[in-house]
Amino acid sequence: MKNVFCLLVLFLAGCATNDSSVSNQSDAYSMGYQDGIRGREERSYQQLTSLGVSGQSDYDLGYSQGVAVYCNPNAAYQIGLSGQMYEGVCDHMKNGQKFRMEWQRGWRDYNQ
Known part of the structure; x- marks a missing residue:
């Protein structure tokens, strides 16, 4: 029973880590989209990192889609x-x- 509990805790901890990375990716996409649709200049990798946002490619995708709407x-x-x-x-x-x-x-x- 103790082993099953340990496996369950490890599994849930792994799921929690994946959820935060998915959330961070969607945050990067959303931030990029919002910047693009508002006609703002694209943020640099350093700017994103200083804001605690990772996922430059997700940001870039959102930004390009937002700019396409704005333009x-x-x-x-x-x-x-x-x-x-x-x-x-x-x-x-x-x-x-x-x-x-x-x-x-x-x-x-x-x-x-």
Whole structure:
């Protein structure tokens, strides 16, 4: 009975460790997605580490998916009109120039 109890404790301890690593990976993805969808610059490995987030690849995946949503040229005017600064995260994308032009138009209207 004592051996069964020890095995059960070891098994549960192993499961708890796996849960925290899964949680940390989802945190990294979520943080990346939120940074991307807000048009923020991508965080470096050092910045993530200082925040206690591991999983650079999960962060990168979330970030690229968030930026893909943010960089919609059809929403760029509203982003500029709301007064949100543009950090250039869409410049490397296919519609980056169109996004910037629409954002500038909204930014100009915001400042008038």
